[in-house]
Amino acid sequence: MVLRREVVSAGDSDASSRWVTNGAGSLIAMMTPQDVVLARHRIAPWVRVTPMIRWDDHPSHPLLKLEALQVTGSFKARGAFNRVLAAKETGAIGDAGVIGASGGNAGLALAYAAHRLGIPAEIVVPVTSSPVKLERLRTLGATVVVHGERYGDAYDHALERQRRSGALFVHAYDQLEVVAGQGTVGLEFLEQAGSLDMVVVAAGGGGLVAGVRLAMPSQTRVIAVEPTLAPTIQQALLAGGPVDVEVSGVAADSLGARRCGDLAYEVISSMGVESVLVEEEEMIAARQLLWDEFRLVGEYGGVAALAALLADKVKASEEDRIGIIFCGANSDPSDLVKHDAIA
Known part of the structure; x- marks a missing residue:
């Protein structure tokens, strides 16, 4: 499978043998499940193996992968x-360290990785x-630079700073x-479950769902x-390619990417990933249920996959083994606790 990708800096550390230029002048990469x-193997010493539980009280008995228990509270680590480790292998990280744009889970993950590896980070x-x-x-320990009203403003500013500093740019998802x-x-989910007929995944820029599809x-x-x-x-699927989209709502801090990643789009569109939408109140209800049933605190975006199941937007047979990835927990639990106390 050939996947297109935009070069975001001359300091990109990807091995040159992985990249060629096509007739239109676009850089393309070969990306496979390997x-x-x-x-x-590369990240095993640095991340957690997160647990899986079976929800027997639900009619479909789904398997929940508790990735929200990952370091920094989300899969982004x-x-x-x-x-960062791939770049270290090729000697592509200098004194300037790494730089990224994100006020949410991606920024926390990059700051944590840099901290553990002893590398300067600018977010x-x-x-x-x-x-x-x-x-x-x-x-x-990250240097925090506040710029712009939206993620896109911060992203453009990070690229500009990267060009001046020579730091390694780490994209949030693409x-x-x-x-x-x-x-x-x-x-990891497959190893724990044995087999899965369906996996339901929250999606913002698409990096997680694309990676899971490949796996x-x-x-x-x-x-x-x-x-x-x-x-x-x-x-993006309707337009035949990534397009800018206005985003808002309770999950905008975690699923608020305005544009699907190029890599994610190629995987999603070529490998049959299905698309489902959930409403605000459905995510709110799923977050509350996760607390009521399991005493787990989730962020709205982190429970989006569970919301789709609870709202009956995921169609499956009674025999299907359904996997749900609960992917983010960086949320203020005070409203959950208040609700529980009143109930």
């Missing part, structure tokens, strides 16, 4: 570690970023090593779940 296997965030997450970034790293949760056997259905107020992947 990239996910390689990532699994897998991709960040794989990107550019929009002014709308949560003060709690900004404080966590600083606690991890780099080969990042996608492969995120896919390792799929390999799964071809016969396993993979379903991407997005909020109706942030339908980035669904709009």
